[in-house]
Amino acid sequence: xxxxxxxxxxxxxxxxAAVGVGAVLGxxxxxxVELAAAKxxxxxxxxxxxxxxxxDTSKCAEGCTDCVDACNDEHGLDGFGRPQTDxxxxxxxxxxxxxxxxxxxxxxxxxxxxxxxxxxxxxTGASFRRADGIVLVNKHTCIGCRYCMMACPYKARSFVHENxxxxxxxxPRGKGTVESCTFxxxxxxxxxxxxxxxxxxxxxxxxxxxxxxxxxDSDIARRAREVPxxxxxxxxxxxxxxxxxxI
Amino acid sequence: MNTRYETLGGTGRGYYxxxxxxxxxxxxxxxxxxxxxxxxHVVTGMTNxxxxxxxxxxxxxxxxxxxxxxxxxxxxxxxxxxxxxxxARLSGLVAVALLVxxxxxxxxxxxxxxxxxxxxxxxNFKSIFAxxxxxxxxxxxxxxxxxxxxxxxxxxxxxxTAGTVAFAWRFILTTGTGSIFGFLVARQAYDAxxxxxxxxxxxxxxxxxxxxxxxxxxxxxxxxxxxDAMLARLKRLLGLFVMAVLYFALAYHLANLYVTEHHxxxxxxxxxxxxxxxxxxxxxxxxxxxxxxxxxxxxxFSARRWxxxxxxxxxxxxxxxxxxxxxxxxxxxxxxxxxADVSSSFFDGVVASYAPSLPEIVLGVGGIxxxxxxxxxxxxxxxxxxxxxxxGTGG
Ligand code: SF4
Numbered sequence: 001x002x003x004x005x006x007x008x009x010x011x012x013x014x015x016x017a018a019v020g021v022g023a024v025l026g027x028x029x030x031x032x033v034e035l036a037a038a039k040x041x042x043x044x045x046x047x048x049x050x051x052x053x054x055x056d057t058s059k060c061a062e063g064c065t066d067c068v069d070a071c072n073d074e075h076g077l078d079g080f081g082r083p084q085t086d087x088x089x090x091x092x093x094x095x096x097x098x099x100x101x102x103x104x105x106x107x108x109x110x111x112x113x114x115x116x117x118x119x120x121x122x123x124t125g126a127s128f129r130r131a132d133g134i135v136l137v138n139k140h141t142c143i144g145c146r147y148c149m150m151a152c153p154y155k156a157r158s159f160v161h162e163n164x165x166x167x168x169x170x171x172p173r174g175k176g177t178v179e180s181c182t183f184x185x186x187x188x189x190x191x192x193x194x195x196x197x198x199x200x201x202x203x204x205x206x207x208x209x210x211x212x213x214x215x216x217d218s219d220i221a222r223r224a225r226e227v228p229x230x231x232x233x234x235x236x237x238x239x240x241x242x243x244x245x246x247i
Numbered sequence: 248m249n250t251r252y253e254t255l256g257g258t259g260r261g262y263y264x265x266x267x268x269x270x271x272x273x274x275x276x277x278x279x280x281x282x283x284x285x286x287x288h289v290v291t292g293m294t295n296x297x298x299x300x301x302x303x304x305x306x307x308x309x310x311x312x313x314x315x316x317x318x319x320x321x322x323x324x325x326x327x328x329x330x331x332x333x334x335a336r337l338s339g340l341v342a343v344a345l346l347v348x349x350x351x352x353x354x355x356x357x358x359x360x361x362x363x364x365x366x367x368x369x370x371n372f373k374s375i376f377a378x379x380x381x382x383x384x385x386x387x388x389x390x391x392x393x394x395x396x397x398x399x400x401x402x403x404x405x406x407x408t409a410g411t412v413a414f415a416w417r418f419i420l421t422t423g424t425g426s427i428f429g430f431l432v433a434r435q436a437y438d439a440x441x442x443x444x445x446x447x448x449x450x451x452x453x454x455x456x457x458x459x460x461x462x463x464x465x466x467x468x469x470x471x472x473x474x475d476a477m478l479a480r481l482k483r484l485l486g487l488f489v490m491a492v493l494y495f496a497l498a499y500h501l502a503n504l505y506v507t508e509h510h511x512x513x514x515x516x517x518x519x520x521x522x523x524x525x526x527x528x529x530x531x532x533x534x535x536x537x538x539x540x541x542x543x544x545x546x547x548f549s550a551r552r553w554x555x556x557x558x559x560x561x562x563x564x565x566x567x568x569x570x571x572x573x574x575x576x577x578x579x580x581x582x583x584x585x586x587a588d589v590s591s592s593f594f595d596g597v598v599a600s601y602a603p604s605l606p607e608i609v610l611g612v613g614g615i616x617x618x619x620x621x622x623x624x625x626x627x628x629x630x631x632x633x634x635x636x637x638x639g640t641g642g
Binding site for chain 1: 284286287288289293294295296298299357358360362363366369370373375377380427430433434577583584587588591592593594
């Protein structure tokens with residue numbers, strides 16, 4: 001965006017903010033609110049669904065970044081070559097147990113908690129949890145205070161530290177606001193799986209299973225029943241939507 | 248005979264030089280925030296690892312000091328210590344001014360400061376941050392009413408009531424500020440119930456220190472230096488609070504040492520944390536507590552000469568303490584997998600580095616300048632300064 005267009009955009013936002021939420025809703029640039037209220041064609045988001053992810057760490061290859069690359073591509077997280085401030089919605093962790101030396105490789109992303117600390121602390125309610133369990137940031141009411149980043153036990157959130165260009169239309173992002181994994185809500189609402197899960201299975205690893213934890217017949221619910229898995233920081237009682245096998 | 252209060256007179260350099268200087272610093276802070284707004288926070292030292300930086304150190308200091316600056320007024324109207332009464336009005340003014348300065352820094356550091364209106368109209372009542380917005384604006388209103396009771400002779404009889412409300416409000420406000428950190432259970436450094444009471448004693452100490460400095464300067468500007476007896480009194484008050492802060496800091500770290508899960512972060516702050524360890528022992532404990540205590544309690548240091556010095560050191564130590572708490576607490580990595588070493592491309596498992604950049608320091612200093620500017624202008628337009636420092640009326 002050019003400087004003047006950017007300024008114009010800023011003033012437009014200021015004006016809209018002053019006029020109030022109603023005007024904001026009318027501004028016609030609302031991707032996320034639209035998505036959040038997502039009605040996949042004719043049905044509303046259902047509270048009967050709880051989207052979740054099961055990660056089998058034994059299948060997750062050390063050094064593999066297929067899921068990370070897919071995410072960056074899907075959401076246009078190109079970065080500026082500044083690792084301290086560039087956004088990462090999903091990253092690979094190398095976990096080395098001190099007592100045994102056992103090394104586990106796993107992807108870390110927003111855990112889409114049932115009781116998300118980021119939602120509790122957010123002063124404006126911009127950080128919210130959809131009825132189907134997906135935790136999102138409303139980019140129109142986030143004031144960029146970063147309290148949610150302080151509260152997240154998984155370091156899952158990034159702050160947009162500089163001006164962005166060429167954002168993906170389905171993945172709203174903006175300087176001065178906080179963002180994190182959306183579980184590819186735009187794909188879920190069209191009955192597709194998140195980009196990372198697709199990439200992982202396309203590459204033949206099959207380390208990530210995605211689905212509805214509340215549907216007893218789903219793959220993920222069956223796995224959760226049959227295979228031992230755990231949450232990261234279970235002591236916090238957050239009931240995460242992402243679970244790990246083999247840690 | 249009753250104390251009479253006067254506005255700051257004179258049009259000479261004594262008024263305009265500080266006015267222009269403070270105005271320039273405050274304007275620089277505003278410019279710094281605009282620069283951060285245009286380029287994004289990439290021009291600060293803050294990162295995805297250390298998300299709150301220098302602006303928050305300054306803002307929290309000012310907010311805590313605001314509540315503590317009201318000590319003198321509270322002592323006079325709530326506890327009937329008439330000897331403090333001549334300074335009670337100034338105490339209220341400094342409290343308001345510090346809070347305004349702190350809030351300005353906090354707001355101007357937001358990623359989207361232009362959305363302040365969103366923050367003021369959309370609330371998530373589960374968030375302690377949202378509650379703080381009420382606590383802060385409420386504090387301004389409560390102290391304004393309190394000042395009005397003090398100023399308006401017909402309202403004087405309500406001073407005690409208004410003072411008591413303000414007194415209670417201060418404690419809630421500081422508890423709220425401490426809870427911003429106390430609720431962060433995910434982070435080892437903050438996961439402690441003692442956080443809120445510790446913030447209360449910190450506010451008493453920082454606020455008294457700042458008030459002493461302002462009162463001495465204001466007395467000089469008004470051509471009415473603070474008498475030795477008043478300085479000695481304020482100095483004893485400061486001494487008590489400095490000891491209390493030291494005690495709480497100790498209790499906090501000892502309690503943390505007791506919790507196995509928190510050993511890592513304790514070792515980090517107390518022994519192995521490089522700049523944070525140095526700041527803790529040298530500035531917070533040494534320069535900010537032990538030296539001022541010596542200046543306050545050793546008889547060879549006279550109150551007249553050394554009280555302002557002690558107060559200035561307490562301010563330095565206070566800023567250092569908040570730096571250690573806010574930045575040191577974030578620099579220490581999150582523990583997601585106890586008993587394991589973690590590494591990633593996102594700085595998991597390593598101590599985060601942080602170096603404050605010029606714009607964020609200028610923004611923080613701008614907040615201090617704004618607070619002093621508000622005080623100075625306030626003294627100019629309304630009668631805050633007493634014509635004498637003894638008052639027989641009490642209350
Ligand atoms: S940064 Fe945005 S989403 Fe996060 S707590 Fe602040 S307002 Fe809420």
